[in-house]
Amino acid sequence: MEAVSALTSVPDDRSSAPARPRAQSVLVVDDEVRSLEALTRTLEEEFTVFTASTAEEALEVLRREFVTIILCDQRMPGMPGVAFLKKVRAEWPDPIRIVISGYTDAEDIIAGVNEAGIWQYLLKPWHPEQLLLTLRSAVEVYRLQREHQRLSLELRDAPVVLKQQVEAKRAQARQRFAADAIVRAPDSPLERVCELVERIAPHDLSVLITGESGTGKELVARALHYGSGRGARPFVIENCGALPDELLESELFGHKRGAFTGAYEDRLGLFQEADGGTIFLDEIGDTSAAFQVKLLRALQEGEIRPVGSSRTLSVDVRVVAATNRDLDEDVRTGRFREDLYYRIATVTLPLPPLRDRPMDIEPLARSILERSRAQLRLPVEGFTPEAMACLKRYRWPGNGRELQNEVQRMLALADGPWLGAELLSPRVLHAAAEGQERDLSLLAGLDGTLKERIEQLEARILRETLLRHRWNKTRAAQELGLSRVGLRSKLARYQLERS
Template identity: 60%
Template sequence: MSRPGILIVDDEPLSLETLVRILDEEFEVRTATHPADAERILEEEWIQVVISDQRMPEMSGVEFLARVRERWPDLARIIISGYTDAEDIIDGINRGGIHQYITKPWHPDNLLLIVRNACRLVQLQRENALLALEMKMTAQALEQRIAQQRERLKRNFRLDGIVRSPDSPINGVCDQIARIAPYDIPVLLTGESGTGKELFARALHYNSPRADKPFVAENTGAMPDQLLESELFGHEKGAFTGAVSPRVGLFEQADGGTIFLDEIGEVSTAFQVKLLRVLQEQEVRPLGANRRRKVNVRVVAATNRDLEREIRAGRFREDLYYRLAGVRIHLPPLRERSMDIVPIARHILDAAQRDFVKPVEGFTQEALDCMRRYAWPGNVRELQNEIQRVLVLAPGPMLGADLLDPRILRAGPHVGTGLTAVPGVGERAVSLKERVEALESSVLRETLIRHRWNKTQAADELGLSRVGLRAKLERYGLLSSGDEGSAEGGG
């Protein structure tokens, strides 16, 4: 590590020699007998402390250090003088910005201590300036990074970027959101679990004038009232057991932006009163606080319940409902938009490959057909879970139907809505024979797919002969092309 640079300016050689002898062991010492020589040294070398004698023929030490102060203001300036007049000292401090005024005679140890402190002061000032510059650059970089992230979010949640087929019922939903996004009106999203209500809430936010402000989300049905009140409205230190520090609630965090209240139909009637007041007054009072705080948020709520039925049953306040449902948008379940299953599945697979770092070529056509036939009672969330599971289990580059869960393979061309629904049942009245045949057809298809259409293995599992299995396949139209000439164990 280089030693600090010291410049000593004195027209008396003996005095210079004495100062150099004392300081040379600890500092990098340069000397000058004239102010002009001293300034040339300052221009060429890194000096931290200038020590000047007061009495010099060309100019006084105070005058010289005043010139130094103008050109090199970051240096520490020390003057040595035999005069102890108070006016001289004050003049030196004011004109030359003197760090230390040393009077003769001085003690070597005291001189060393003064110079060390001066060097340390210069170093700290330099570090402080660099830190201030770094903080400024960091703040600018952070602002730029936040702006880039906001732009990326806006791109990710563009309405034309929501994955769907050209003839999807979701097109109407996107049209509604595009029309209402610019206006500060509360929105209630309804639909079954897993239909993407938070996705559309974010799309609503990032296509609105509030897009540059925060979007915060909370599942309001997942916690008791006190915890939910603390989460949404905040609390002061000591407001309740465990409140060891104050907390800013989500309403305040979302100030200027959007708050998404998911599962709003699960909120207790007692908490509904508190929430209604916040929506009416546009202000919150944290737990344990004496004063209310104004907030400016747009509220988007979501539920899988029929809130109008809940109102009639006395479980949901009608006045809160109308506060939330400025505009009501219904998201259709996946079974009502089977045309979206394939594009959504491929989109989910692309994301899963990146997350799991496991590249594959894609789905087989048979796998896509099976997914399209299935009802997906868990909607997009269930589809996502299934695709991630299939990707993890896949032994090769293609994701075949044999990897799908048996419940998906058993699905027929027309499906019911429940997990145990019988294929072909639910849309019209059918006879017992038709129900049995629909179930038998789905079991045959699921077994053959699992065995990759190896009829010998399928027949063994089902307890049928090869001839009996073939007869049933012909009956239900499950024979694939080329079956007539296939080998004994082939598909």
């Protein structure tokens, strides 16, 4: 870092400053012994001081010692100060160079700045405190100079490092959002869906994903994107049912400044942001007939026109759409355009609801628990068998999203290492109990004589009732028509305890 010269006359006013550790080194070059001693006494409390009476001695010091600042007299026998500092600049450019002299020859100052790159030109007589302040500033300049050099080296290597980091992130995304990473049981109906995703992902085909809300349509769309050759390009999401036509058109196609009230600047649309990648149009069945015409043209021609613009722009995107509606029925009734339907539904992937794949509830619940407890940093180990049985008996109208909310609710209420059935919400407990009462298969698990089977069934009823009332024995006894003493007697008889 080349320094700017300053002609500084040192005032006589005194100021106090706290002592600092001797972390930096100063080379003092002066042919006058008394001046050399005075400078050494002033600086040695804060700096490691090396001294030399000639330029040749100073060069020897520089060859064997690490020096941060050079404080040099101008007029010396043999080699003058500016000539010495010019030589230093050529061989050791890092130290901060300062000239201290009793002469103010303009030519010396100009030569010092232009040829030797001096940072300050101090005048004798100097004041100790002012001299220390100057050298402290020189230390900061030296630190900034080294930091600048370090950052310059890092920035020079940044493209390679950044490329490696981006590739690592891409590989992590591919692994996280691959079809194999979708949580399911080995005998799940989703297994067939994931096989289709892996087969069609490499092909640049439009895909329509159908299914109820919360069944994982976005996960499948991401698996299609990261399993394709577009995986290194953007994946952009837009919920088409959340915006009116005007705003949706602006979001997808962009707009020009002044196109409508509030359009204060040009804006890129999501089709442009997704250029080369994939755009996921969720809830496409909720769009109006007027907007469907504009969307059809964009998909057919591969061109969009921003709102308020007279020019069309070419875009290269893969479209993955999703809906929870029956688009076949909407096409028959005329609510959804048939030509747009066939444009977006080259391949259709129907996702079954969670109630049709009960085998997925346990692995999905455990996966949600694993992620949630890591985020919340809770020492929870898992679900009790009763809690898991209740989760499996519930029909989950909200699918995976409802299951996620239920597990997170249980985590928030947990006060131990296991999530028990008493932490479940009332709707899950009641629905699980009703499902158990309707399920005649529970009788198949009863063994023994009629009396023994009735006792086993009674024990199950007692436990289910206590679970629904979160082990409130008073309420359970009232529902069952028992006294508290009678309920306690039955609990002791069947050895039922709160797990």
